[in-house]
Amino acid sequence: MSLLDAPGATVVTAESAAPPRQGRRGRYLPYYLAISPFFLIFGVFWLYPLGYSFFVALQRWDGIGPMHFVGLENFRFLATDATFWHSILNTLLIWVMSVVPMTVLAMLIAIGLNSTIRFTGLYRIAYFVPNVTSTVAMSLVFASIFSGQFGILNWVLGLFGVDPVPWLTNPWGIRTAIAVMIIWRWVGYNAIIFLAGLQAIPDEVHEAARIDGAGPVQTFFRVTLPLLRPVLLFSVLMSAISGMQVFAESQVLVGNRGGPEEAGLTMVLYFYNQAFYYNDFGYGAAIAWGIFLVVVIFAILNWRLIQRPERRRAGEVAP
């Protein structure tokens, strides 16, 4: 059960789930009370920044002095800003370059974790630990690993006769290095999620496949993987949302402006750049809204990808 089920299960209506309370209005009272702590805090601390962000996007403001109202000027600039579109492309590229290897590796690791009985606790901890440390703290470590002429990675590659790879001075090297940092951080986390999914599959299913004569690889692709689909897609969706907001990895590896060809300039880094480095809060706020739009569109696309196959599957054999 749990993670394996399709998202979007039915919702219990108030009539069937809640006992009738004093009168009509009173019926919903527990629900409002339940969500009120969250929304109270949200209203006080997040609603104002939201309005502020919108308000500032309509101004020309350096963050210190007075504001000048400029209407939708900042948004007009944004639409024609090649760097912004470039940053969207970078973010998407880096995301694809990180999510694909990460998912594959996480799946492999999950299978490994599922198959190893000895040391399994140690393995799980070891794989999860990278998720626990902050990116900024590990920045110099990764910088010295990826350094072009004197880094460890190139030194190791050199032992195998490979020429030094310009990780941090070549646009694709930069994207790869950032993607590797992201993979490093999240592969264990996702492996644990996949592991839970794997362990929820009853042994009978695999037994049945084995009896039918399916080899391990066939079993995996024909039986296991389809059963893991909800978990997989959930993981991809979560990584999509956080992938759109990549900031620290880029900033620590290639600095505030994304390096050569601005290859590492992600959307959030560009926003940060404009607002805090170029003292242009108005434009920065407009960029933030642009990012939001991109994230929403991307999330909706992702969601559609999850929903449609599931609706199709609903008509097929239930797990």
Added chain:
Amino acid sequence: MTLTRRTFLAASAAAIGAAALATSGCASPATASPGRLTLWYATRGLSEAVLRDAVARFPAARLDPAAVGDGLKHRLLAVMSGGAYLPDMTMLGDDVASYFPDADQFVDLNTLGAARLAGQYLPWKWQSGITSDGVMIGFPIDIGPSALYYRHDLFAKAGFPSEPDDVARAVPTWDDYFRFGQELQRALPGHYLITDTKTVFTYSMAQLPVKYFDRQNRYLPDQSHVREAWDRALRAFRLGLTAGYAGSQDPGTSVDRHAAWNTGKELSFVNASWVTGELKESAPGTAGAWRVCRTPGGAGNQGGSYLAIMRACPRPQAAFEVISWMLSPENQPRTYLDAGLFPSSPAAFADPRLLEPEPFFGGQVTMDVFARSASEVKPAYFSPWDINISDAFTDELSNVELAGKDPDLAWTDARTAVERLLQRKGVI
């Protein structure tokens, strides 16, 4: 802004029905520690020893120095925007000019009697903390006079001039330096004499009396001097003299540069004086091998900080006393020895402690070179947008250097980016 915010807060609180929050409407303090004078500075941007002495020397001021790591600016922006918990005194970096449009947030140091101290400091540095309206925001802390750092031992090994005076004589201009570099590379292949194109551009611009704007904050129509610096940087690249660790200030690529110092791959480089600390820290094995001499093309300045007093400070005169004492010519030598911050007061250059032979530089007295460089810097006007503009150019230079971009396209893109930026800021 305060009124709107309070109204908004009250409205949202009321809407959700939390009356409790509305009662905490006490006025927030204007300064960070009422009753004390808080001083925000970047770690190692001031001498700890001098700060300690200042605390002891001015007990009535109740000085509270607070070191802030990276992000001082972020916090400063937050408090300035919120109008509360402002520091009484704060350090400003070499982006001091970006605060000029908002000079009213700071106390004009001239009103506190700064003018009578002007003669004790380098005129161009003093001037750089003053807006075009004559309001003095920043009191000079340190400067970054440029010099040519080079490996004495490797120059000598290759049979080239290696004494500082000889080297300076051999490379009076950038073109001479390039020629020198080419010959040296033939003798010692695989070594570099220029860190990257960004260095050439930055220090070439630093040597000029004019930057991007005139004193009335008008964008200069004639940017040919910028073009010259640009072309020079590209020439260095085309001649193969640059090492190509672009953005060598960023952690991602400084590893390369530091390692190059250690292995001797970087034979020489032009830099401001503050790199000495970095050099000593990351390449102690090369101690004794380095020398400095005059920058090719003339003296320039890069970097340097200021101390400012914020408008919210209730005792600006007391604050000024503290600042002027800490940054006085008498204290600057100690600051230099303690934290490597180059003095901005010429009197400090003559302090005997600073004229000791330095083992790291093989017994050379580097103060001779740097002091001369400092006094030769041509005063120039820095606009609030200078850093943004020079970034646009250096970014495109590194695109050419590292990403193989077409130089003409890069130049056009840089100009376009600058123009769009200034349009958006309402400057042109």
Added chain:
Amino acid sequence: MIWTRRGRVITYLAMTAGAVILLFPYYWLTVMASNTTADIYAYPPRLTFGGHFLANIGQVFARIDFFGSLLNTVVVAVATTLLVLLFDSLAAFTFAKYRFPGSSVLFGLLLATFVVPTQLAAIPQFAIMADLGWVGSLKALVIPAAANAFGIFWMRQYCQSALPDELLEAARMDGCGFLRTYWNIAVPVLRPALAFLGIFTFVNSWNDYLWPLVVLIDSHHVTLQVALAQLNGLYVKDYSVVMAGTLVAIVPLIVVFLFGARHFIRNITAGALKG
């Protein structure tokens, strides 16, 4: 799952190799923390430990208030995690399983939190804190973080798949009110998700840097990440000391994680196996 002996051996080897590669950055971190700054830039790279570990750590303790800021960080992280788990699960459960007027609108409002990047939000939030008088106080770190929209999305998703209507229906039949249903029925089922969200929140709170930097005005009462950043000099960064500081800051987090991990992972798999 792997049936052959050879397959088993390969699996163990691969898993160990993978773990070693993944943990290498920590080894390198320790190496850097035990050497001098200059050694970091040696080539070929120095891969072995040096003798400066204690000296560097001593520097860290001398230059910043390590234990004070550690305590602050622990307090903030624990408080934030508890609040988030409580508020988010309560709200997510309600959104997932119950319909009430305005629920969709309110849920959609949560999307709004994605609009404002944290760096931008820090500015107006500081102003709010100034009005509330919370500047410099740990409250300013804990309370706003308790409204974690991502957590609600996560938990709502989990609630929908893990809590079948029949279960809630049965509870209602037994006379359970809303709160009792939540506490006695939903929470035990949600334990794995709570464990995940808990770790996620705890780690994020522990590693949060920018907002604590902005709002904890008093340099003597800050959290660990802010205190460590004070080691970064303006012109010169004493990297070996910074690395030592980073290492020492990671250790408590890993210890907490080690203790919680067994519990956490047991819960994950237990929850997964449950009916």
